[in-house]
Each structure stands twice: as C-alpha cells, then as structure tokens.
Amino acid sequence: MDASSIIVTIAGLALAGFVVWYFFLSSRPVASAVSSSGGVQEVDITVKGGYSPDVIEVERGKPVRLNFYRDEENSCSEELLLPDFSIRRDLPAFKTTLIELLPQQPGRFDFTCGMGMLRGTLLVK
Template structure:
C-alpha cells in the first residue's frame, strides 16, 4: 500500500465512524409536552430534513396535540406516519398540520415520513 491508499482508507474509516455515531449514538433533541389550561399536551415540531425535536415526551391518558410545521418542499417529508396510532397525514409545505391523539399506554412509539427516512419518537410515560 502506498501513502495515497492509506490516506483514502483512513478517511473512509473516519467517515464511516462519523456516520455510525451520528445516526446511532448522537444526542437527540428531546422535548417535553407543555400542558395547557384545558389539559391538552402541546408540542411544536419543525419538519426540515428531519423532525425537530425528534423525541417528544408526553404523559399517558392525556390528550396530545402535535403541531407539525413543514419548512421545506422535499418530497420525502410530505407525509407523516404514526402506525401505532393509525395516523397518516399529508404535511403541506410551509404550513402547520395538527395531529391529535390520546396515548393510552406507556412506551416509545415511532413516527416517520412516508419513505421511512425521517424518524422521530413519541415517548409516553
């Protein structure tokens, strides 16, 4: 192996390590729902290349209102799927879409875009 091959191999290994760290071990932005005076838990979520925040904590047995603002036109983010709650919503670009649900059991429930590339979690305590 000459010097160029060694440099390319090391750069490839470093890049692979970064990708693995970013997708599996980096800290996720977590948000706890804010309860309104009428007991509804509310969270604002921005959709732009992903969900921000992408981990949402709510309390079991209380109604939840998620406000998804899609701040892009990327076709991947035009649909929201929450299979554990039988929810499918279209997310129009540059508009807010309300999703209401009532979590009855504790656990972690995944939500994704229609292609499954963008991912988030609803943590019910």
C-alpha cells in the same frame, strides 16, 4: 501497501465511524410537551429536511396535540405516518397540521414520512 494507502484507509475508517456514531449512536435532545390550561400536552414540530424536535416526551393518559408545521415543498415530507396510533396525514406545505392523540400505554412510538426517510420518536412515560 505504502504509507499514503495506509493513511487513506485509516482516514476512511475514521470517517465511516463518525457517520455511524452521528446518525445512529449520538444522543438527541428530547423535547417535553407543554401542558396547557386544559390539560392538553402540546408540541410544535417543524418539518424541514427532518423533524425538529425529533424526540418528544409526553405523559400517558393525557391528550397530546402535535402541531406539525411543514416549512418546505420537498415531496418526501408531504405525508406523516404514526402507525401505532393508526394515523396517516397529509402535511400541506407552509401550513400547520394538528395531530391529536391519547397515548394509553408507555413506550417508544416512531413516526415517519411516507417514504420512511424522515424519522421521529414519541416517548410516552
């Protein structure tokens, strides 16, 4: 191997390491739900190439309202799945869809698009 092959190999490994860190190991900001006067925890989530915010923290035993605004027409984001709560909803483009649930158990509950490519997490404390 000559010097240029070694440099390209090292650069490739460094780039692969960065990709793994960015997508799987980096910490994501957590959005806490805001409680309304009626005691409902509410979070606005924008769907555009992913969920923003994609990590949402709520308290158990209190009703939760997730407001999903789909700001795109990409077919991947047209369906929302919350399997742990038996929720499957269509998300119409450029409209807000309300998802209401009552988390009784603490834990980590994932939500995805219908294809499983877009991912988010509901953290119940």
